[in-house]
Amino acid sequence: xxxxxxxxxxxxxxxxxxxxxxxxxxxxxxxxxxxxxxxxxxxxxxxxxxxxxxxxxxxxxxxxxxxxxxxxxxxxxxxxxxxxxxxxxxxxxxxxxxxxxxxxxxxxxxxxxxxxxxxxxxxxxxxxxxxxxxxxxxxxxxxxxxxxxxxxxxxxxxxxxxxxxxxxxxxxxxxxxxxxxxxxxxxxxxxxxxxxxxxxxxxxxxxxxxxxxxxxxxxxxxxxxxxxxxxxxxxxxxxxxxxxxxxxxxxxxxxxxxxxxxxxxxxxxxxx
Ligand SMILES: Cc1cc2nc3c(=O)[nH]c(=O)nc-3n(C[C@H](O)[C@H](O)[C@H](O)COP(=O)(O)OP(=O)(O)OC[C@H]3O[C@@H](n4cnc5c(N)ncnc54)[C@H](O)[C@@H]3O)c2cc1C
Ligand SMILES: NC(=O)c1ccc[n+]([C@@H]2O[C@H](COP(=O)([O-])OP(=O)(O)OC[C@H]3O[C@@H](n4cnc5c(N)ncnc54)[C@H](OP(=O)(O)O)[C@@H]3O)[C@@H](O)[C@H]2O)c1
Numbered sequence: 001x002x003x004x005x006x007x008x009x010x011x012x013x014x015x016x017x018x019x020x021x022x023x024x025x026x027x028x029x030x031x032x033x034x035x036x037x038x039x040x041x042x043x044x045x046x047x048x049x050x051x052x053x054x055x056x057x058x059x060x061x062x063x064x065x066x067x068x069x070x071x072x073x074x075x076x077x078x079x080x081x082x083x084x085x086x087x088x089x090x091x092x093x094x095x096x097x098x099x100x101x102x103x104x105x106x107x108x109x110x111x112x113x114x115x116x117x118x119x120x121x122x123x124x125x126x127x128x129x130x131x132x133x134x135x136x137x138x139x140x141x142x143x144x145x146x147x148x149x150x151x152x153x154x155x156x157x158x159x160x161x162x163x164x165x166x167x168x169x170x171x172x173x174x175x176x177x178x179x180x181x182x183x184x185x186x187x188x189x190x191x192x193x194x195x196x197x198x199x200x201x202x203x204x205x206x207x208x209x210x211x212x213x214x215x216x217x218x219x220x221x222x223x224x225x226x227x228x229x230x231x232x233x234x235x236x237x238x239x240x241x242x243x244x245x246x247x248x249x250x251x252x253x254x255x256x257x258x259x260x261x262x263x264x265x266x267x268x269x270x271x272x
Contacts, residue, residue, distance in 0.1 A: 004047040004068050008109040013084070015105060018173050021091040022139070023102060024076070026084060029112050033082040036075060038146035039121035039235075039269075043113030044087065044101070045070040052099040053091070060094040068111060071097045074142035074237070074269070075116075076174075078149035085112065088142040088173055120235065120269040122147060122156055124258060129265070131225055131232040132156075135163040135210050135246065138171070140238020140271060145174050148181045148188070158233075159187040161223055165210035165242070167196045169203045189223065211242060214249045229254045229265035240270040 014026040033042075048063035063069055077086035091098045104110065120143055125132060134144045141164050151160070162182075166172045172192045182190040191213070193206035212218070219225040226232055227250065234250060236243045247257070247266060256264030 002047065002049065002066065004049070004066055005109065007045070007068060007111050009114075010085075010110055010112040012104050012106050012108045012110065019170060021093075021102075022171055022173065023089055023091075024173065025087045025089060025101070025104070026077075027087065027110065027112060028084055029082075033085065033112070033114070033116065035082050036079040036116040037121040037123060038079050038150045039074070039143040040079075040116050040118040041072050041074045041120075041143075041269075042085070042116055043070045043111075044073050044097070045111035045113070046097065046100055046104070048096070048100075050100045050103065053102055056091070056099040057094040059096055059099075061096065063096045069097045069100070070111070070113070072117070074118075074120075074139075074146070076142040076145040078146055078153070080150065080153070086145075088139045088145065090139045118269070119258075119260060120237065120267055122158075124263065124267065125158065125233045126263075126265075127157075129231050129233050130159060131161070132158045133161050133163070133219075133225065133232060133234045135165075135213075135234070135236050135242075137165045137210065137238035137242050138271075139173070140236075140269070141174060143237055143269065144235075145177070148178060148185075151188070152181060152185060155185070159189075161189045161225060162191065163210040163213055164190075164192045166192070166194055168200045169194050169205070170200075209242070211245050211249070214246050216253060227253050227255075229256070233265045233267065235267045235269075237269040238271050240272060243268045243270055 016024040
């Protein structure tokens with residue numbers, strides 16, 4: 001065992017590959033983590049000595065040998081089950097961690113940071129808000145999976161509308177689970193949308209980038225959502241360009257970013 005792998009404190013118990021580049025990883029820490037709040041994240045780490053998957057693009061920034069490569073990942077599991085952590089990960093072809101992480105299989109070990117981080121959580125939503133809009137591109141869905149799992153056992157007092165944008169329908173991870181949630185949970189609407197329709201001609205659902213829904217008249221007429229920062233909180237997660245574009249659309253409506261010192265109604269988690 002080398003100096004890096006001595007830091008490993010968790011084991012992979014399952015890996016579900018949705019596509020070669022998109023997977024769900026279930027990880028059991030050696031010592032159960034404390035309970036976390038849905039929307040929070042932890043660091044995952046593995047050794048730079050592990051090989052990258054063949055066929056990936058050259059590393060954006062070459063990793064030195066004998067290093068622990070650490071990156072942040074949102075927890076997709078429900079916070080009340082901290083003994084088994086779940087992550088939803090896409091492979092970034094020129095990345096350092098993900099072309100190595102994708103090679104892990106059940107029984108392989110890794111490092112999970114012991115600090116649970118982040119304020120991208122529903123406990124920051126003011127009590128007088130009745131609606132929460134959750135929007136994600138790609139694996140930016142992970143925090144909302146955790147929120148919906150918690151909502152299923154201990155309901156939050158909000159109406160939820162969840163927009164998920166992916167390139168193709170097979171990249172709409174967790175869609176079956178979320179569809180079920182939207183059927184049996186009161187006041188949950190799930191709207192998945194795909195953008196590469198030519199590659200997926202069988203898809204009959206919503207199409208186009210999720211940005212389109214943030215035109216206030218569409219929200220009001222189609223979904224009966226009032227984009228008013230005094231009663232509707234908006235959460236955006238994933239691609240930083242999407243977050244910037246939607247933020248620019250919401251600003252004229254009075255939305256400002258949530259920070260711990262200035263609690264606005266726009267909550268963002270940029271993945272890169
Ligand atoms: C709070 C937080 C939570 C996160 N949660 C998740 C999660 O649940 N699932 C998940 O898959 N990722 C998540 N990320 C992103 C994750 O931390 C890594 O950045 C990502 O997995 C790429 O790591 P890498 O080492 O392979 O690539 P890096 O070596 O870090 O990056 C290589 C290049 O790709 C760019 N890049 C990084 N990520 C992406 C991306 N997703 N798409 C396109 N380009 C990218 C970088 O800017 C850089 O130019 C989260 C990030 C943050 C800050
Ligand atoms: N090949 C695969 O199976 C696969 C699967 C997952 C991830 N990946 C790779 O993993 C990385 C990250 O993947 P990802 O799933 O996070 O992202 P992604 O696959 O690149 O995109 C996810 C969704 O976000 C949309 N999007 C992009 N920019 C946007 C914007 N400014 N506003 C609104 N929507 C926007 C995309 O639409 P557009 O299609 O219009 O860009 C797509 O519908 C990428 O490098 C990707 O290539 C590959």
